[in-house]
Amino acid sequence: MTDEAPVETGSTTARGEPPVLDQAFDGDSLYPLRAAVAAHGSQAGLSEGRTRDLVLAVHELAANAVRHGAGQGRLRLWATPDGVRCEVSDDGADGDGPDAEAADAALWHVEPGHGLWLVRRIADGVSVQSDPSGTIAAVSFRLSAPGPTAPPRR
Amino acid sequence: MAVGADAQITDLTADDHACLTFGEPEELFDLTAAFVRDGLACGLKVVWVSDSAPQRATSELARRGIAVESALAAGQLAAAECEGRLLSGQEFDAGRAMEWLTRQMAACQQEGFPGLRVAVDMGWALRPVTGVEQLPDFEEGVAAALAGTAVSVLCQYDREGFDPVTLATVSAFHTRSVAAATYYADAMLRICRQYAPPGIRLAGEIDYRYTEPLALALTEAIRFEGDITVNMTALTFIDGSCARMIVDAARGLAASRAVALHCHPGIAATFVLLGAGDMAGVSLVSTHDR
Numbered sequence: 001m002t003d004e005a006p007v008e009t010g011s012t013t014a015r016g017e018p019p020v021l022d023q024a025f026d027g028d029s030l031y032p033l034r035a036a037v038a039a040h041g042s043q044a045g046l047s048e049g050r051t052r053d054l055v056l057a058v059h060e061l062a063a064n065a066v067r068h069g070a071g072q073g074r075l076r077l078w079a080t081p082d083g084v085r086c087e088v089s090d091d092g093a094d095g096d097g098p099d100a101e102a103a104d105a106a107l108w109h110v111e112p113g114h115g116l117w118l119v120r121r122i123a124d125g126v127s128v129q130s131d132p133s134g135t136i137a138a139v140s141f142r143l144s145a146p147g148p149t150a151p152p153r154r
Numbered sequence: 155m156a157v158g159a160d161a162q163i164t165d166l167t168a169d170d171h172a173c174l175t176f177g178e179p180e181e182l183f184d185l186t187a188a189f190v191r192d193g194l195a196c197g198l199k200v201v202w203v204s205d206s207a208p209q210r211a212t213s214e215l216a217r218r219g220i221a222v223e224s225a226l227a228a229g230q231l232a233a234a235e236c237e238g239r240l241l242s243g244q245e246f247d248a249g250r251a252m253e254w255l256t257r258q259m260a261a262c263q264q265e266g267f268p269g270l271r272v273a274v275d276m277g278w279a280l281r282p283v284t285g286v287e288q289l290p291d292f293e294e295g296v297a298a299a300l301a302g303t304a305v306s307v308l309c310q311y312d313r314e315g316f317d318p319v320t321l322a323t324v325s326a327f328h329t330r331s332v333a334a335a336t337y338y339a340d341a342m343l344r345i346c347r348q349y350a351p352p353g354i355r356l357a358g359e360i361d362y363r364y365t366e367p368l369a370l371a372l373t374e375a376i377r378f379e380g381d382i383t384v385n386m387t388a389l390t391f392i393d394g395s396c397a398r399m400i401v402d403a404a405r406g407l408a409a410s411r412a413v414a415l416h417c418h419p420g421i422a423a424t425f426v427l428l429g430a431g432d433m434a435g436v437s438l439v440s441t442h443d444r
Contacts, residue, residue: 027363030361030363031342031359034359034391048420049419049420049423052420052423053423055391056391056393056394056424059361059391059393060393060394063361063362063393063395067362114394114398115394118394118424118427121427122427
């Protein structure tokens with residue numbers, strides 16, 4: 001397993017296709033968000049373990065948007081021929097200026113054990129695009145990929 | 155914290171007539187195991203009249219670290235069902251039930267034990283049993299019989315099953331009310347102390363919004379001596395923040411204290427990612443292994 005998942009550029013796999021799930025979220029709606037993602041991951045054919053990984057990855061991105069970004073965001077999920085692709089978008093930190101910049105840095109800072117680090121460890125593809133209007137983080141999970149989930153040993 | 159006026163199961167002493175309320179079987183078995191464990195450790199005789207089959211009751215105790223086989227063989231522990239003790243042909247008679255308890259107290263003395271602990275699951279009273287209206291009479295009788303003795307009785311009530319009026323009526327006859335220390339509880343998440351083996355128990359889904367009660371629960375568990383179990387067998391989701399907090403707490407403990415993380419393989423995978431699989435003194439116990 002590589003330390004970091006390959007980074008995709010753009011959302012080419014998603015272009016043109018309407019998402020099968022398009023859900024707004026804030027700090028109080030992460031539970032229904034996880035439930036919806038689990039249902040769609042399973043429906044798309046991901047294994048139980050990879051569906052759990054997908055739920056964890058989306059939760060971590062959404063939690064980042066809630067805690068360090070605008071406090072709310074939007075999740076879109078596509079079922080692609082080879083798996084699932086999710087985009088978590090966030091309109092950026094409240095207000096402008098240096099605070100917004102600092103919040104943006106906190107949002108995408110990769111620290112071992114923390115949100116984005118975990119996402120990079122479990123997703124098959126991760127991309128982050130940031131501009132003044134906000135940030136879009138995308139993750140993909142392939143149907144055939146074994147992923148890092150393995151049963152623990154005692 | 156949310157313990158309120160409730161006593162801890164580990165605080166009970168001789169001649170206590172305690173009223174335990176529980177919300178789920180896991181909680182009942184955990185608290186009963188602590189009651190049995192502490193009684194056996196003091197050399198007392200322990201009797202559990204359970205609502206489940208005696209074999210299930212003893213296997214639940216064994217699963218929580220009680221040396222059931224040797225205690226049963228030595229006559230120090232007895233597990234029984236309520237029929238033939240509290241009930242006779244699915245009929246309850248407060249007088250006959252009191253006679254049973256009095257015989258237990260006399261037998262215990264004859265056998266040379268310094269005292270007796272009796273746990274009684276009142277689940278039978280939720281079924282259509284004749285004479286159930288005598289339940290308060292029985293509780294009153296127990297209270298009178300225990301005063302000044304070396305006998306304690308733990309009456310166990312399912313707080314979801316019994317109506318508040320019945321609970322209020324019977325609790326008045328008890329010297330203490332006992333419940334699991336609960337740090338957080340709502341429809342989605344429950345964080346409480348685990349008594350046997352000691353540690354904490356998480357059920358439901360937990361994420362960064364609940365790091366505060368989780369930190370309190372971990373801090374209190376660490377304050378006690380000995381190994382710690384984090385029971386996550388009923389946990390269906392944990393996010394990075396909470397998993398990291400548990401891993402950091404485990405890492406911070408002295409090497410002499412073992413930490414066991416009990417969870418489903420899916421939850422265990424997150425702990426493996428965070429390095430818990432290779433940490434000295436930390437064991438990941440998959441519930442599928444049980």
